[in-house]
Amino acid sequence: MMVKGEPFLDTHYFLYHSDATRTRRHKRAIKERLDTHPAIEWAEEQRPKRRVKRDYLFLDDDAHHNAPQRRSVLSHQNNRRAQKRQQPTSPREIPSLPFPDPLYKDQWYLHNGAVGGFDMNVRQAWLAGYAGRNVSVSILDDGIQRNHPDLAENYDPLASTDINDHDDDPTPQDNGDNKHGTRCAGEVAALAGNNQCGVGVAYKAKIGGVRMLDGAVSDSVEAASLSLNQNHIDIYSASWGPEDDGRTFDGPGPLAREAFYRGIKNGRGGKGNIFVWASGNGGSKQDSCSADGYTTSVYTLSISSATYDNHR
Known part of the structure; x- marks a missing residue:
């Protein structure tokens, strides 16, 4: 062997x-x-497991997403109100909003664009000077395009590897099926103010990726991904899991469970790693997030979301 x-x-x-x-x-x-x-x-x-990427769902009958009647929240008046809430004595760099990135205006979840004015409340953090500085995030997925113009400056090689081919380059195969990890990386740490695409929630964070879904996924593949450089990586983000069909129940194997435990016990010099998991898209199939050993693990933060018009 x-x-x-x-x-x-x-x-x-x-x-x-x-x-x-x-x-x-x-x-x-x-x-x-x-x-x-x-x-x-x-x-x-090691036996392969079926693991499904938990991606954004485009609904053909969702008129709101096809032609949303969103209220404008990017006016100078709203910007001035937000600026007043900032801490003027903050030593951190305060951004000038709105960002000029061409897709920022469509990122309704960042600037009160949803029905009822709901959003992720990140502008208040930005205006207090928080943008992910000195934080390293690793996306466990099908790889990330590390030379993407909206990611290259924030790319962190110490938070990246390729478990599928056993090398250090997390670049995905260019076959049309492996863009999920790059998209997730952009949601986290796409650069702000560079006139490219949109803006990441933590646009000053360092971003890496682990290519591990672009091949057979086993307990050992998951464990190697979850245990990568645990003294350097702050946050591991995983948007995948067992099938959300309302019938499947599965969870981490013994090696992955050991990786979780070592991370929360010893990661980051004893402070512990943060494991963030997407809870899934199975609501329409009456699938319960509890029927998933990754999202119900005491070692993970399970994250769900709502649509533009506040539906689960």
């Missing part, structure tokens, strides 16, 4: 058969030899 990539959880390794054409019986014999080897404490054949 061949060892690929770096060890994870200190002492665990990815082992691959050097000859993929070996029979099942031959592979089973190799596994038995590993189990009885005096230098090996534990070995397990």
